[in-house]
Every structure is written in structure tokens, then in C-alpha cells.
Amino acid sequence: MATHEIFMPALSSTMTEGKIVEWLKKPGERVERGESVLVVESDKADMDVEAFQEGFLAAVLMEAGSTAPVGETIGLIVETEAEIAVAKASAPAPVAAAPAPAAPTPAAATPTPAPASPPPAPAPAAPLPVAVPASAGDGRVVATPRARKLAAQLGVALASVRGSGPNGRIQAEDVEQATGQPVSLPRVAEGTAPAMAVAAGNGAAAAPAAPAGQAFGRAGETVAFNTLQQAVVRNMNASLAVPCFHVGYTITTDRLDAFYKQVKSKGVTMTALLAKAVGQTLARHPQLNASASEAGMAYPAAINVAVAVAMDDGGLITPVLADADRTDLYALSRQWADLVARSRSKQLKPEEYTTGTFTLSNLGMFGVDRFDAILPPGTGAILAVAASRPVVVALKDGSIAVRRQMQVNLTADHRVIYGTHAAAFLKDLADLIENRPESLAL
Numbered sequence: 001m002a003t004h005e006i007f008m009p010a011l012s013s014t015m016t017e018g019k020i021v022e023w024l025k026k027p028g029e030r031v032e033r034g035e036s037v038l039v040v041e042s043d044k045a046d047m048d049v050e051a052f053q054e055g056f057l058a059a060v061l062m063e064a065g066s067t068a069p070v071g072e073t074i075g076l077i078v079e080t081e082a083e084i085a086v087a088k089a090s091a092p093a094p095v096a097a098a099p100a101p102a103a104p105t106p107a108a109a110t111p112t113p114a115p116a117s118p119p120p121a122p123a124p125a126a127p128l129p130v131a132v133p134a135s136a137g138d139g140r141v142v143a144t145p146r147a148r149k150l151a152a153q154l155g156v157a158l159a160s161v162r163g164s165g166p167n168g169r170i171q172a173e174d175v176e177q178a179t180g181q182p183v184s185l186p187r188v189a190e191g192t193a194p195a196m197a198v199a200a201g202n203g204a205a206a207a208p209a210a211p212a213g214q215a216f217g218r219a220g221e222t223v224a225f226n227t228l229q230q231a232v233v234r235n236m237n238a239s240l241a242v243p244c245f246h247v248g249y250t251i252t253t254d255r256l257d258a259f260y261k262q263v264k265s266k267g268v269t270m271t272a273l274l275a276k277a278v279g280q281t282l283a284r285h286p287q288l289n290a291s292a293s294e295a296g297m298a299y300p301a302a303i304n305v306a307v308a309v310a311m312d313d314g315g316l317i318t319p320v321l322a323d324a325d326r327t328d329l330y331a332l333s334r335q336w337a338d339l340v341a342r343s344r345s346k347q348l349k350p351e352e353y354t355t356g357t358f359t360l361s362n363l364g365m366f367g368v369d370r371f372d373a374i375l376p377p378g379t380g381a382i383l384a385v386a387a388s389r390p391v392v393v394a395l396k397d398g399s400i401a402v403r404r405q406m407q408v409n410l411t412a413d414h415r416v417i418y419g420t421h422a423a424a425f426l427k428d429l430a431d432l433i434e435n436r437p438e439s440l441a442l
Contacts, residue, residue: 006075046346058087143170228315249426259437272333275305279324285425291380306356370407381412
């Protein structure tokens with residue numbers, strides 16, 4: 001009898017354990033080589049795990065919701081139906097997911113509290129809209145792992161949902177729409193642009209008070225870190241071992257703002273503009289694109305600008321704009337829109353969020369004056385971008401004028417980057433944004 005093990009895969013270089021979101025196959029079902037068998041939540045994304053052999057799923061050793069270290073056996077595949085019973089009998093009992101901790105019960109206010117009145121009956125749910133299901137041609141519904149996970153949480157039958165993705169693939173937002181809930185978008189953060197802070201009542205939209213979709217625990221609760229948040233915790237702890245320093249610079253954004261208004265209608269985003277400006281400046285300052293390694297200073301072959309994005313279910317992810325210095329501005333904007341959309345459904349490939357050589361973090365949309373960003377592991381520098389505000393400045397001829405300015409703060413690894421390197425980089429970045437932003441489209 002030939003029994004093949006299904007192992008918890010390493011879906012990224014930083015992944016040490018994974019959480020089983022869903023088994024797409026049930027014990028006893030036929031499995032083809034290359035067919036998705038289960039969905040695993042890694043530190044940054046939900047990904048399908050494919051079978052390396054054809055046969056039959058004989059046993060599930062770790063049930064949905066369970067967490068297992070990389071390399072752990074989580075299932076068994078046999079070659080024939082006759083071998084299923086033997087493999088199942090010899091397999092250990094499946095490990096069930098750990099139950100969620102119960103919410104703490106508040107202490108009674110008096111020795112003999114009055115009985116609480118029963119809660120009002122919930123209003124009947126609106127019927128789900130009937131839709132044409134997304135089918136793979138063999139009766140299976142085609143949906144992203146995130147959509148499957150969300151459907152299970154909300155009790156939505158995927159067969160009744162119309163998919164808006166490629167070839168009718170059901171996305172997470174399709175499931176939300178099927179329940180009548182507003183579609184939640186990830187906050188690009190930590191922002192999308194050096195936001196213009198405005199006074200209330202001047203006709204401009206106010207900055208949001210908090211990232212959309214952010215979930216918080218109730219008073220008195222302790223909420224466990226999810227997989228994505230655990231990855232953030234590990235990275236932040238690792239950053240504490242890096243000797244960092246900070247350098248700030250004030251950049252005038254009048255010409256950048258004017259240029260952005262010209263190209264915005266063509267699909268250009270401020271994120272792409274900033275990433276392009278950073279990429280072109282890094283090409284002149286390769287030391288800022290370097291990082292420390294055990295062998296010494298590592299100089300990447302490409303300039304890949306990662307941009308921090310706050311996720312709806314907690315934590316951060318850093319989608320990467322590859323070759324930001326050489327990619328056309330319009331193509332870079334399209335690439336960013338695609339990365340953000342797939343970040344929301346946790347469909348990014350590991351190389352799309354782990355290969356950044358320089359990081360951009362932006363809280364400008366919240367009107368933040370200035371902030372220092374924490375250096376992500378494996379990189380040499382991160383640039384924190386604050387809001388662009390109108391300020392009164394003294395010009396070189398001694399006159400007074402109002403200019404829009406933003407504060408940027410660079411956090412750098414002092415093992416690789418020195419103060420003069422950081423200052424020269426920021427000076428050239430300011431010169432590009434202040435005097436030649438139109439060159440970003442060339």
C-alpha cells in the first residue's frame with residue numbers, strides 16, 4: 001500500500017506555522033495531481049494547497065481551524081479506494097481546532113441581581129439574491145480562499161453567489177454583497193497620499209477617524225492575535241535588535257500636487273507617484289536600497305518599493321511595486337490597483353509581499369504631522385510620509401508666501417546606512433518632488 005503524506009507547506013520564507021482554513025476535499029473523495037485539497041492561512045495570505053499525487057484523500061489529521069508547524073503531516077492520500085479503510089484505521093485521530101476562549105463574565109453588582117430581560121428577537125434576515133454560480137465545469141463552485149472563509153463565517157451558500165472575478169470566480173466582496181453588507185476596502189496606509197489637512201467647513205472632505213473595517217474587542221475581553229497579527233508581532237520584535245536612527249526632511253509639494261491633478265484622471269495614484277519618486281532616487285543612492293546580512297551588506301539587483309497596507313482583519317501587509325525605478329508610471333498605478341485588490345482577498349503570492357527592498361509608509365490621509373516608522377526586517381530603510389499642509393514660508397528673496405509642505409522621516413539601519421547617506425537621499429528626493437515631478441511620467 002502506498003500512502004502519501006500531505007505536509008503543512010512553507011508558503012513564505014518567514015512562515016513557521018499555518019492555520020487550516022478549509023479542507024476542499026472530504027475523506028474518500030478523488031484527488032487529482034495539482035488539484036487544490038485545502039486552504040491554508042499563512043502569515044500574510046490564504047493560499048490553496050495542491051496535491052502532488054493523484055489518488056484518494058484517506059484521512060484528515062488536522063481539522064479546519066487547527067494550526068500546525070511547517071512540515072507537520074496534516075493529511076493522507078492513498079492510490080486506490082481499497083486502501084482508504086486501512087490508512088484511516090492506522091492514522092491517528094484528527095486534531096480538532098482549539099475552542100475559542102469564552103468571554104469573561106462580569107461580576108454581579110449585587111448579591112441578588114434581578115433577572116435580565118430577554119433580548120429582543122432579531123429581525124428576519126433578507127433572503128439572499130439568486131445568482132448564477134461560478135462553476136469550474138465539473139459542478140464545483142470557483143471561489144477564492146478568502147471568499148470561502150467569509151462565506152463559512154456568514155453562513156452564505158457559495159452556490160447562490162454571483163462571482164465578479166476572472167471567469168466568474170467568487171471574491172470576498174461578492175459574499176459581502178450577497179448578505180447585503182457594505183463592501184469593505186482595505187485602508188492603504190497607511191494612507192495613499194500626502195493628504196492635504198483641511199479645516200472643518202471649507203468644503204473639503206475630512207480625513208477618516210480610523211481605518212475602515214478595523215475590529216476591536218469589547219471591554220474586559222482579551223482577543224488572541226490572528227495569524228497576520230502574529231506575523232507583525234514577530235517582525236516588530238525582530239526590529240528591536242536593529243540599531244536604527246531617524247532623519248527628517250520637509251518637502252514642498254505644490255508642484256507634485258498640481259501634477260497629480262493632471263494625471264489622476266488617467267488612473268495615476270499618489271502611491272504610484274511617491275513610489276516612482278522614491279525608486280528613481282534610490283537608483284542614485286544604492287546604499288539606501290541595501291540591507292545587512294550575515295555575510296555583509298547585501299545590494300539587491302532590483303529596486304522594489306513595498307507600501308504598507310492596513311488589513312481589515314488586523315495587521316499590516318506590504319505589497320511590493322517591483323522595479324519601481326524603471327516601470328512606467330501608468331503601469332505602476334495599474335500594478336498597485338491590482339495588488340491592493342488582491343491584498344483584500346489575501347490572494348497575493350509570497351514574492352508579492354516579501355521582496356521589498358525599501359518600504360514606504362503613509363499616514364498623511366489622517367492628517368498626521370509627523371511620525372517615525374519601524375524598520376521591517378530584511379530591509380535597510382523605511383520612509384514615513386505625513387500630511388501635506390499649507391504653511392507660511394520665507395522665500396530666498398526674503399518675501400513671504402504660502403506653500404504646501406509635508407514632513408518625511410527616514411528610519412535607517414545604521415549598520416548599512418550612515419547619516420550622510422540618509423541626508424543625501426532625502427535632499428535628492430525633495431529636489432525631484434519640488435522641482436521636477438513631471439519627469440516621473442517620462
